[in-house]
Amino acid sequence: MKRLTILCAALTTVFTAVANASSDKYDKKVAQDIAKYRTFFANKFPNVKNFGEYKDGVYAIDAKAREQWIEIEDFPPYELSIDEGKELFEKPFANGKTYASCFKNGGINIRHNYPHFDTKTNQVMTLELAINNCRTSNGEKPLGYKKGKIAALSAYMASTSREQKFNVKVPNEAAYKAYLDGKKFFYSKRGQLNLACSDCHMAITGSKLRADIPGPAIGHATGFPVYRSKWGELGTLHRRYGGCNKNVRAKPFKAQSAEYRNLEYFQTLMSQDMDINGPSVRK
Amino acid sequence: MKVKVKAKEKDGVVKAKVLIKHAMETGRRKDKKGVIIPAHHVTEVKAEYKGATIFSAEFGAGVSKDPFVKFQFKGKAGDQVSVSATDNKGQTGKSEATIK
Amino acid sequence: MKISRRDLFVKLGKGAAYVAVLASLPKIAWAKWNAKAFASTDLKAAIEAKYGNMSISDSDKVILDAPEIAENGSVVPITVSSSLPNVSSMSIFVEKNPTPLVTSFAMGKNSINEVSIRIRMGTTSNVVLLVEADGKLHRAQQEVKVTIGGCGG
Secondary structure (H helix, E strand, O other): OHHHHHHHHHHHHHHHHHHHHHHHHHHHHHHHHHHHHHHHHHHHOOOOOOHHHHHHHHHHOOHHHHHHHHHHHOOOOHHHHHHHHHHHHHOOOOOOOOHHHHOHHHHOOOHHHOOEEEOOOOEEEOHHHHHHHHHHHOOOOOOOOOOOHHHHHHHHHHHOOOOOEOOOOOOOHHHHHHHHHHHHHHHOOEOOOOEOHHHHHHHOOOOOEOOEOOOOOOOOOOOOOEEEOOOOEEEOHHHHHHHHHHHOOOOOOOOOOHHHHHHHHHHHHHOOOOEOOOOEEEO | OOEEEEEEEEOOEEEEEEEEOOOOEOOOOEOOOOOEOOOEOEEEEEEEEOOEEEEEEEEOOOEOOOOEEEEEEEOOOOOEEEEEEEEOOOOEEEEEEEOO | OOOOHHHHHHHHHOOHHHHHHHHHOOOOOOOOOOHHHHHOOOHHHHHHHHHOOOOEEEOOOEEEEOOOEEOOOOOEEEEEEEOOOOEEEEEEEEOOOOOOEEEEEEEOOOEEEEEEEEEOOOOOEEEEEEEEEOOEEEEEEEEEEEOOOOOOO
């Protein structure tokens, strides 16, 4: 009997080790991509000493714009939306429950866990999708995904995670596929202007594209939702994805579509180990 | 009208920052049907300290949406500063802060 | 009769209509919003409506801190300050805005004469700061470039 127990224990150890090794396998593959990505930007902008600085987006590479940005962030317009988001977050649904019941740690200080690959439903789970899932599972109507209340809620939740770092995992093959799908999207040309995300945010970033300097793609995910001066209000990442696609005269996908969620998954993995600094002001 | 105030004192100088939630419609914008959206913007902001007006501002439509203004005065931590705002439709907002 | 927005504002600036605007303002004790000055569509007229015929001279004791190139014309951070004694007001004008007078600050005896604000600029323009002290206007100005045609969406 004792030998059987030892044998079982030994086998369990072996199986666990094998399982861990293969669950690391995709993380390791993606880690290689992340390293290459960081090297690309390090070579492009030698004055940026640490990849963590890219959390500030274009303000990491444009000193004059950074001055104006720092002034605005002194008392930024999104603070009012964070307050609004907190009120919305704490208000109970018709059934008496609150958003806190749907999230780990009551929804506080968890923003950096999104997006993640949900192995149960086999899809990328973003924060906004999780917020609406919480609503519908509690009998409430879902919110629009681009602005308004969803952005305020997302802003409040992001504000409770400031300075946490992204630590996204790629747990299985399906997750890796979603990552590759997002990666392909990022590098594919689209629209009448035939531009890929990488054209503006890797090749051209740092130089002028019409009257703007596009920001570096690394760190894109950290600052959302953003109060864009152009919008005069908060907007989510998928709102910006849609806008950018329209800019190159490509038909945008729907906010929270699989395409944009996979893209967000890819972009967040490329922003691995970077600080959450959302919500933030951007131009 | 939501008004948010923060104030900090250093060496006898108080720096007060104000943020107001307001669309600041200029009266020159058109809606989707091509109809002009009427002007609707903050017109005055007034700050009071120890029962007296310490600072006031007149705003036109050229002030950015969700207006921000930062001003300074001689004062000390622990005291209160209150800020009120009004717009061209008579809507008002007010808030107070303890100087840190 | 169709009237263009420009004509409408010109009319407002020219006096008659602003009285109606003034009458519709709420009757708050300290309400003194200078409707005529804020409705003026011309820099000179706006200055005159606000300050009458006060003399204006350039002064290095009056500082306008504004970016050379505004990152976004809707939100341009500006700081104005003055080391002059007896400052009673500081006003900011954007020459090429449809209505140049943007804002005016009334300073008290315990005020420190430094104020920051975020303003809108429609196009590249001269930004003018006028500081009223001892019955005279002291001026600082700077061109701020505003670019249009970036990445919208």
